Amino acid sequence: MSTSLHDRLRRLRRGADGDAAAPAGGDDLERLERALVGAAGDGLSLKERLQRLAAAAARGRGPMREPSRVPPAGVPLEELLEGRRVENERGEFFLIEADASLESFHGDAPLSRFHVIDPDTVAVLSGEPALGGFDLREAAFLDTETTGLAGGTGTAAFLIGLGFVDGDRFRVRQYFMRDYPEEAALLRGLAEDLGRFSHLVTFNGRAFDVPLLESRYRLNRERFPLDSARHLDLLHPARRLWKLRLESCRLQSLEIALLGLRRHGDVPGEEIPQIWFDYLRRRDGRALVRVLEHNRVDVVSLAALCALACRWVEDGWAEDPRDVYSLARVLERAELHERCEEQYRRVAAVDDHPLQVRSLLRLAARAKRGGDHAAAVELWERAAAEGDWWALRELAVHHEHRARDLEAALGVVHRALAQLEEDGSPTIHRVAADFRRRRDRLLSKREGRSPNQQVP
């Protein structure tokens, strides 16, 4: 067939934009068609035809697309930043380094905290015993900037920030690819540096950064250096510690709430891929400088938050009852019994707080598991006094099955039913039905029992 691929591509684009295009009359279309396809012989160079293609697309879309003329000269990144080209067997990439004294502050968090954290705290914080002996001074704090969030092999990390403690400094190294051909060299360079660290800290790295990097290493036929690294993904402990109080547990929200950090002129994360794509085409480094700064701050915030979370766990820094309760849960997960009960008791002492009852119930459950039934009963009674039906249920079970005191059990059930009658929600109906069944069983038990078996 004689229609060129190019002509068909052009029509394809117009077809796709058919909705937006004003419905052209037959004659208009005809003219446009002739103008674009030209006379049968055509005789135009491929370049000319491609230019027409772009022009036709622009017309189809209404608002003018940016013409493909050369943009005003941009400023090369190399002139805006102190960085250097690094060469290795796979080519070259761009490396930017910055550092700060550990005596300085990030927001209102002192970086000096790294020196005083117990290496076993990470295991407590994460609830993963395998992360014992995790010295943050030996850890690499890693964060990537990527070409999107879609995942899959078409998403690349064009910038990788790596933070670490080096003597009395906190250093951030940023591995940047100025275009795709630098990716292999960048990955090789990163792998060589990562070799020095035995621990890795990320924020959501388990689900995102690490699999993404693994994929990039595969695509570039490079050995993946993080296969055996011990990895703390701070996202999960952070959620456990702060989600009751904070609406969002994104890194940026945490750094505002917990580090008191305000970024100025920060670039919104969702704009970052496009800034890099634009850089690829225009070579203007100005917008990119903000991306590099964004990534650098992310890495330092990650480190500072990690240190804060560790101190929080070590010293029980929480003040707000919601945080105290969260902390207690974290300690309980790590099986630090006394410490977690101490925190639960702090919340249980706050009258009229929504978490007071939950803390009482946790304490009661722990007492029951430890065999201290008297203590459990007392805690349930306190919770029941606050109107909690679960506590009443636990009390009823205790009296019926453990203490075998049918009268006491019946007393609790009657209390529960009287209280539940006031409430009308569907869940409560189910609960009430459950209590009624319990009451009927208790009553029939009492009837069927011979006097000499009766508990006095």
Place this chain on the structure above:
Amino acid sequence: MLRRERTEEGLVSALRALERAKGPGSEPVLTALRRFEAQPAEFAEFPEGLHPRLREVLAARGLSRLYSHQRAAYDAARAGHHTVVVTPTASGKTLCYNLPVLDTILREPDARALYLFPTKALAQDQLAELQSVVEALGADIGTFTYDGDTPGDARKAIRARAHVVVTNPDMLHKGILPHHTKWVKLFENLRYVVVDELHSHRGVYGSHVANIFRRLQRLCRFYGSDPQFLCSSATIGNPKELAEALTGKAMALVDRSGAPRGERYFAIYNPPVVNRPLGIRRSALNCARDVALSFLDKGLQTIVFAPSRLATEVLVTYLKEALETRPGSEGVVRGYRGGYLPLKRREIERGLRDGSVLGVVSTNALELGIDIGGLDAAVLLGYPGSVASTWQQAGRAGRRSSTSVAVLVANSTPLNQFVARHPDYLFDAPVEQGRINPDNLHILVSHVKCAAFELPFGADEAFGSENVQEVLGFLEEDRLVHRAGERWHWTSESYPADAVSLRSVSSDNFVVQDTTLGKDPRIIAEVDFDSAPSMLHEKAVYILEGKTYFVETYDHAERRAHVREAEVDYYTDAITYTKVRILERFDGEDGGRARRRHGEVHVTSQVVGFKKIKFHTNENVGSGELQMPENEMHTTAYWLSVPREVLAGLPFGGEERRDGVVALSHTLGQLAALFLMCDRHDLGVAVGDNGQGDARVEKGLRRFGPGEPPVAPGLDYEPNVFIYDNYPGGIGLSEPLYRLHSRLLAESRSLIAACPCRDGCPSCVGPAGEAGTRGKEVALALLDAIIAR
């Protein structure tokens, strides 16, 4: 054997009764009855080199030797050929690929295979079969399905452990290829790609799948593997060609079945005419019920194929009423269609195999290779649309040793009536060809995006037969890719596979939201972009699972329609105005008295109104006008022009001439679909006028527009009948149609001439009212005038 004799006797007496039956005009209702001889089995020995464990396991299952085609397939595969096996239903096709695959894995435990089935149900079926062999082998061969239903936590284990991954093209496209780095083991060691039900990979779907195979092979090259394709297909005209077009590889063909077949009968039943002037025949559905009952009453296991889900349910109801009268007889008749839960389907399949289910009514869901054993009788309600599907459905009746029968009950469309009157077409004509056009630009460009996402393109890399470098240049203008050094990289945040749906060209579906309950509209269905204006326009009646909904709002920009449940006694039929403009002529011939052409066209269609049609009686009970957005597309078309001198020689008025052309277009469109083995909706039909100048079409089917008095064509009226590919870019149907031109005209003439109606009916040129009062007469005169003698 007693049962065998009873079966033969029952079948013969049922057939005799059908043969004797006559319509009111005493014409026979059976227009054809063919007998096919039984075929004995052809066996071959197990190959010498077959792994001994495999031979032992097969022997333990009662297989002492192979059918000849199984051996031929094994030999071809072991010799390193890409192969395609074409044999009838239930001929032991799966062993053709399982044998070489298992044999290879037993020798080389690192080897991997990918099995592709068009549906999840088939994948489940085959997995069960494969696993039972693997279990008997006692070998550590992981076989898993990997599809949308696979739980997230199982996926990782499957990626690591599966020797055989059983999936479907959709999952490969969206879930596996874009994440290939997680499948390193599979891609590095991929030895076989098994493609079952190859014949279903045609048209738009097949064109997508061919591109998915291009992507797959690209990734295999990256990982250093070069898998062999083992394909298996039901009967089609060009299995080798289709397989080669799909995979881009030269194929070895195995098409001689060694499986035995019993004696078979095939009959065509044409419901008698009950109203001659209007050409109305007795309902095909009622006739199919009666034919099925004539077999079921004699205890013969019968399958009925119905053309739609609705017809399936109606027939099940009828048959249950007739048969499940005694207590304990519940469940002897079952329905089977998409939408039934997998467990229920398995239960029905088992019931068919063990005989506890006597009758089943199915959509074409059971046409594919699901194992239900062989039945005694098959009843086809309506011509399934292709010779291949007809044999596939008829093949469900057919035991290895005893007699079976299939009856095709024709409905009143021209397609069916043509088949009913020309049984030779069915019996003698070669089976249709499966066609694809992987280089359809819409499809190709979509997959070039996906491929670029998966792996950067090299500056000298090819992808199919078009110049992919030029396509990449085009994508670069849209900033989707970026060339750096010798490679093109994907530079977009999107995940392109998500935007490509394999089941149609445009992936922009409309959602149908039910607002009956007020606040939160519930999505009840999706409708593809092209059908949305005609199905979801305001005031349309939308039908879903027998329930009628009234369309309240149609939101084109948001791609959604709001509907409300409403009990109405009519449905709506949209009136579409179509305008075709010729962009380019590829080929043309002026010889004879009509001109034939094919080329590229621009089609504008717009829904301009609708008719309300009463259920059951099909009366037209009202109409309405609509202002809907225009739909534009570029596609390829075949068209026929009648020179004005030819038309001028006919003794009819201007308006009558146009009625005649419209009438003719109805018949041509129907028969074109028949000859091309495509769905009727794959083709669009429009009428235009050359009179105003060079091949420009100003008038479409405007005379159907409501409230618009038809303008009588002038003296220079020179009509074109366009039959175009109803997909943007075309899927390659118009060029073969161009070649079929003479046959199309001749067969249309004989169909119209033989139709007993007076002024046109649904079986020839369309219902009498629609094609004008003399439409049939003019159409016939036109054909007589243009067919070269």
